[in-house]
Amino acid sequence: MLLGTLIYGFINSCILALLALGFNLTFGISGVANFAYGAIYIFSGFLTWITMNSIGLPYLLSVFISILCAALIGLLIYYIVILRVKGLALSEVMATFGLGIAIMELFRYFDFVGFKYTLPVFFDGSIGFGEVYVDYQRLFIALIAVALTLFLYFFTRHSKIGLAFRAIAQDERTALTFGIDSDRIGALSMAFGAALAAIAAIVILPLGTIAVEGGYEVLINALAVCIVGGLGSTVGILVASVLIGYAQTFTANYLEPHWMMLVSLIAIAVVLTIKPSGLFSRQKELEERI
């Protein structure tokens, strides 16, 4: 029982880290809290389903298409909406929130509800650790989460765009004097965040069905991890996802599955009350509270 809880807690942590990576990337670089994040997640899940089942493309091609489309949507949201309200944090949040709800409810309107909306797993079967059986898909999720974290680490340190990302995040004005276009980088960061959401959707959604409500839960979970860890800090994300992941798994196993979502919500409320900048944040304290 305990071993199972530990293993599943680790996998849950990986899921949370995967969900939060994209949200964190966009916020950390361009300072945009993308509240349409859950909508993009759900959108890429449904798009993969549509391209596979309605159009009949092979799985890998449809995965590729939906990641590209998600990135494109991120770009469009940035250039059409966010660029016009840039710097007004409240307007950004409300605009992306409204857009996210519009996208998600559009799927509900077109009746994308039911058990038939599932994505296939990458590998079928399961493996046993002692008495605990873990299916390959869950291991695959953990693998992807670790791989993506490593990829982002090297990408932001050893590629031109990645270095530009960090430059904008550290000091926008100085970065501008070096010829880095902050709007272009902001748009790219949004596209990267959206693509990460799509990747997360494609590896995580096979565990259950694709549902519109999932979008809201993804947003809450991503927010919880980012707030607990500190918005914009990658180390914080990893620590926070382990904390919340294990807390969720333990409550689900020893209390009731009902309480699982409550863990993220309480974590958000408590951390914002006590230390709003999060455990590992680089934001200035004065900006968020007086």
Add this chain to the structure above:
Amino acid sequence: MKKRKERIDRGIKVRSEDIFALSSYREMIYLLMPRAIPVVGLLGIAPFLSPYWQEVFISTSIYALLAISWDLLISAGLVSLGQSLFYGIGSYIAGALNHYCGWSPLFTIPVATVMGGVLCTVLLLPVLRLRGIYFAMVMLVLPLMLSRLVEATRILGGTEGLPGLTPFPNQLIALYVIQLALLATLFGFRRLMASDYGLVLKGINDNDRSVMSAGLNIYLYKTQVLFIGASVGSFAGAFGTHIDMFAGMPGFALDYALLPVAAAVVGGMGTFAGPMLGAFILVPLSEILRALGALRIVFYGLFLVVFIVGLPEGIFPYVQRKYHQLERWVELE
């Protein structure tokens, strides 16, 4: 004979704001008309509506109250993405008092108004020091958390809620009560913001640190504003729960959080009349679009985006400006 154009409002503004001496009935009409429109429009039309549209007007007024309370909070720099918290708490208090104690709506609604205000204020007291987006995120999360809590602990009827509450004796009475409350809130809040007290609130919104350095305790002001806003929201919740004859988890639903924000953005923030106008545009519109089902929420979302990007000042300030710019022809001397 030569003529030129002259702005109507210039002289009236000076005479009405500084020396309080109006010279003609025309000037009084100029000043009174915009204020009379909502009063006459709401109270005068009500008896002639069909029962169905009376119902729509009741729910519109409930949303308008939530939107006005949102507007008061934002005037003091408190961004609330969760008006459903106030609505849900108000509805649960009124519902529980009616369901378990059997009180009549005459008592449950006032009690829920005050108790809801106090409860929400106490609940939000620890996060009152947060600013902007951080406060907004707490407000977004709290109603979700409370509804999950009700679901998980199964208190107050759990997922089934509290059914069979006492309805109002007559729909027309209910309509008049809520409309009078709405008008009182609208004009009361506008008067409040025009006073010195309102000036401090605006100062907190513009630059809280400079208000602090003026020696004013901004937390005291924020607490008071939160209580007023939460009371209005709880009143809307308590009233709505007796209309629906049901108190339950839908009180914390996203509708009550999203629509007031959308109404305020569409109508124009910080004017109180704007959010009310926005509610009276969006809710009836969504009734007309009811056949489209879930598409209504899509429209709310898109309205929000289009107005934030396209017309950030909102409809009401735009109309107000045009009204002040009205001109007339006068002869050159």
